[in-house]
Amino acid sequence: MEPDKENSVISKPREWWLTTRDFFRDTNSEMKKVTWPGRPEVVGTTVVVIVSTVIFAVYLWGCDYIFFNLITTLFTKFGAGTS
Numbered sequence: 583m584e585p586d587k588e589n590s591v592i593s594k595p596r597e598w599w600l601t602t603r604d605f606f607r608d609t610n611s612e613m614k615k616v617t618w619p620g621r622p623e624v625v626g627t628t629v630v631v632i633v634s635t636v637i638f639a640v641y642l643w644g645c646d647y648i649f650f651n652l653i654t655t656l657f658t659k660f661g662a663g664t665s
Contacts, residue, residue, distance in 0.1 A: 619627075
């Protein structure tokens with residue numbers, strides 16, 4: 583085995599370890615810069631998400647109900663209904 587090739591094989595684990603260590607050091611540094619929301623903000627945004635989800639669910643249910651009845655009426659009128 584050539585000396586340069588052997589040296590590169592040995593340096594790979596060391597390089598991986600240094601890269602991983604730097605990653606965790608940088609991650610820790612960035613996490614210290616994060617401003618976390620307070621309880622009132624979390625509660626407020628949670629309420630907004632729940633309310634908007636309910637509104638969209640009711641809207642989509644209404645659209646589904648209307649289209650289902652419309653299509654059922656059309657199929658029955660033109661003789662393709664199952665009833």
